[in-house]
Amino acid sequence: MYDNNHPYLQPSFFIDSDHPDIIEFADTLCSxxxxxxxxAITLYYAVxxxxxxxxxxLGYSRDSMRASAILKKGKGYCVAKAVLLAALxxxxxxxxxLGFGDVTNHLTTPKLRALMGTDIFIxxxxxxxxxxRKWVKATPAFNLSLCERFGVKPLEFDGQADSIFHEFDTRGRKHMEYLRDRGTFVDVPxxxxxxAYRKTYPGFAENFATALNHSAVDNFL
Structure with missing residues (x-):
């Protein structure tokens, strides 16, 4: 057990681990x-x-990126789900x-690639x-039902080994590669x-605002 003053145990603006909904959800799951x-394993699979x-x-809104908001909404992209797991x-x-990296997604759908203009996800x-006493990476992004539908191996987590990316799909095709480590943070930068999104993806705000009307399942990465 770590001291309560540990910097990575403190609630922050985005990782609002002191929010009543976060407290209730985490405590119920881990009872x-x-x-x-x-x-850690229980929280990972829940998220x-x-x-x-x-x-x-991924709308440009600080409040919508808070862990409590993500929990209430019941959905989110990779950063949002990582925030929620950190809060829990x-x-x-x-x-x-929180950790971040740039990846190439070799199985990006044509629709999403056209929207972003690239298959690189920063x-x-x-x-x-x-x-x-060891930092272990956990990536809870892709839910099991989505992975099963699109033939992507779900990421498992045992609390000991890093669980960071979908290297291959279920047919052995290359899926994701890490290109750049962006470092770790106590809260969302x-x-x-x-x-960086705006520089990398021209028309980002307009394109993604329009795309919010589409379902995640129909536009899986």
Missing amino acids: DCHTPVQR RDRILYDPYD GRRQKIPCR YHGYTEMLLD FDEIFS
């Missing part, structure tokens, strides 16, 4: 867990599968931070959890991320 690793992945749900982990006394988000 029968007895170790930090058990709690992975109960919060639906939506690549278009902090509530359960697991030090958590600031792909994941959570790092301090377990047994909101301005930095959205500034």
